[in-house]
Amino acid sequence: MPGVSGGFSYGLRTDMAKRAKLGQRVLVSFGRRRTTGFLVSFHEKIDPRATKAILEVLDSEPVFNEGILRFTRWMAEYYLCPWGDVLKAALPAGITLDEQRRWVLEVAPKDDKWHDYCRRHPDAQRVVDALSSGPLTPEALRRALRVSRLPLEARLLREAGIISYRPVLSPPRVKSKMEAIVSLAEDRRSENIENLLANLETRSEQRVLRDVLEAGSEGILRAELLKGATTARRQALGRLLAKRLLTLRLEEVSRWVPEREEAPKIISPTELIQAQEKALERILPSLSAEKFRAFLLYGVTGSGKTQVYIEAIKEVLRIGKTALVLVPEIALTPHLWARFRAGFGDRVAIQHSAQSPAVRHDLWRGILHGDFPVVIGARSAVFAPLKKLGLVVVDEEQEATFKQEEPDPRYHARDAALMRAHLEGAVALLGSATPSMETLYQVRQGKYELLMLPERVGGSVLPQISIISRQHEDVKEVAPLSDALVAEIQAILVSGDQAILLQNRRGYAPFLMCRHCGFIPRCPDCAISFTYHRLGKSLRCHYCDRREEVSDACPRCSAPDLAYEGVGTQRLEEELALHFPQARLLRMDLDTTARRGAHGRMIAAFAAGEYDILLGTQMVAKGLDFPGVQLVGVVSADTELFHPDFRAAERGSALLTQASGRAGRRERMGKVLVQTFAPEHPVVKTVCEQDWLGFAEQELQRREAASFPPFARLVLVRFSGKDESKVAKAALRFRSLLKSEGGVETLGPAPAVLYKLRGKIRYHLLVRSSRMRDESGANLRRAVKQARDEFHRTRAEPGVGIEMDADPVSIS
DSSP states (O other): OOOOOOOOBBOOOOOOOOOOTTTOOOEEEEEEEEEEEEEEEOOOOOOOHHHHSSOEOOSSHHHHHHHHHHHHHHHHHHHSSSHHHHHHHOOOTTTOOOOEEEEESOOOOOOOHHHHHHOOOOHHHHHHHTTTSSSSSSHHHHHHHHHHHHOHHHHHHHHHHSSSEEEEOHHHHHOOEEEEEEEEOGTTSOOOOOHHHHHHHHHHHHHHHHHHHOOTTTOHHHHHTTTTHHHHHHHHHHHHHTTTEEEEEEEEEOOGGGGGGGOOOOOOEEEEEEOHHHHHHHHHHHHHOSSSSEEEEEHHHHHHHHHHHHHHHHHHHHHTTEEEEEEEEEEGGHHHHHHHHHGGGGGGGOOOOOOHHHHHHHHHHHHHTTTTEEEEEEEEGOOOOOSSSEEEEEEEOOGGGGGGGSSOOOBBBHHHHHHHHHTTTTTEEEEEEEEOOOHHHHHHHSSSEEEHOOOOOOOOOOEEEEEEOOTTTTTOOOOOHHHHHHHHHHHHHTTTOOOEEEEOOOOBSSSEETTTTTTOOOOOTTTSSSSTTTTEEEETTTTTTOOEEOSSOOTHHHHHHEEEEEEOOHHHHHHHHHHHSSOOEEEEEETTTSSHHHHHHHHHHHHTTTEEEEEESSSGGOOOOOOEEEEEEEEEEEGTTOOTTTTHHHHHHHHHHHTTTTSOOOSOOOOEEESOOTTHEEEHHHHHHHHHHHHHHHHHHHHHHHTTTTTTEEEEEEEEEHHHHHHHOOOOOOOOOOOOOOEEEEEEEEEEEEEEEEEEEEEEEEEEEETTTTTTTTHHHHHHHHHHHHHHHTOOOOOOEEEEEESSSSOO
């Protein structure tokens, strides 16, 4: 069961035993409620602990195969979370059954007294009307009544037995879509068609039969057959069904329409260059070996990594296996979708968070049934129910967005994909122009094979990178765009080319500040300043989404001197419009891409040349291939340089290197301009030198000296609560329960960098073990798990939440 650690034994009635299989969902009684469980093992002998019986087997076929069961069990153990939570995460949302307490209308009030009462008390009638459509949670009932608390009449109705507040088994929110299919009856298919038509009484019947026959042996949707139909046509269909000339059957249909997935038109080189051929010479023989093997495909930006993926997948399909391709975020899926759709047609499916729950459910069902042997998706696609897995590709493997931050399981999709490939004897192919330190460490240890793509395809060369130093300018008065960058953008517009500008801050200004008293408006629920958004003129917290109106004067000193500090994408868009009023601007950030399908539409439009300048946050910096882009401008590199995290240098270098790689990806050399107040920073130098492996060697030395990953294993234990003294006490209590054995040590506890989040105080405790003494991290996880179990057993501090994050990508 989700949210509960460990497995539970249940009895299985004889009539259910014949159809019960591993990996099926079952309905069980758990405590005082009914909920969905998963069959993960069978026992021949009667378990004395099985005091309850399974109520119902919910599936005709397993939703998890044995490979997925092994994989999810490993994930639960490694990431220190309940197995049930992992299994739930592996399923599409909305298909589980669960019992919750809800308000229910038990009987319609018939008594004249109640009719009279409802006339005199409209709130009572409103409660009854709201519940007439079905049971509601307290929150849903309050919303329906548009009140903050339920009226007194609700209690009176409950006392009279008209309504009740009781456990209700909620039906699945998402179900398979069934459509009626009309086809020629099986026993009439050998007859002469002209004879069949001649024996029909009316022309309407003949037209209906012809339409069914033209659709083929599989038949035609009844809805399509009767679209815009007259009464005569409907009656004709009814008569043909009554004569058993036609038959009607229900069939599951998919709500996913591949053509609705927005994708840019891309022309990519089809001939392989020598480096690509060499890489494939190493990869292809491994695909049929039925043995796990891992490769790192390290190639400069524009070196043709995607084409290597495609050629490898062609071989996978030829030998009858399946392939999984993971991308770090939704912004990258349209480009890959266009390439893979062109190469594999209807055999490829794409999964991403912008799809509706119904579409995601149908895609999952299609993958489960083997309709799609190739799956592309973001983080959660690692659970795709592919059978006979032959290849797992992780594109841009270095990206932090592969890490699930909340809720459980807090897994890293790259590492999980590697383990899934290992468990299923598949090949893992990691691709990147800026490989992570963890992956390069594994190459150094001989566990992954390094494949190099040192040159760009199509005759293009790496861009020319220039640093625009702003260290001698007044920070308070500096314009977002330097004269040099403005001049280069102007030249791009004159030549008819395109430009991409990176500013990794959304909103208009990162914060407001009173220039009279120094006051900065902050979110009262989070330890962070509000971001000013010009649209709607509001202050927003980008962590809890709290919003407040902007006052004309300072709330503290009343001085009318609130200044916009810093530059967000909205302000950058405004500055560009002032400098280049004729330019066609496209802003791409979390605010503009919130609507379903917006990513794909924007990327397709920019690729088609409908815009001159694409500006945005990090989603414009990675994995995109636009032939017309000749200039990339990094508006403020400094936003990536000074984070309080041991991975800050790696992340900053990777983002700026990836952004630089968007320029000049065809015949002409592109230009990159990087604006910074710290031109001597090592990260800035790394970008200029375009030597990622050289940077990585120095970074690995620093990590080893400090005993941080990849030379150590980490578990970040987070404590949160309303009362800081209780939170601190709980953290100290947890540390005292940790056993310092097998190289395990602790750092902290201490207040988190983001000290307060969504109204709760946060403390962190970092638990670390040396890789030399604990290569797999087993000692570390055992120590943390034992301390957690003892902590919960003694209920040390009520009101304090505790979270485990194995292999955290951020410790802030």
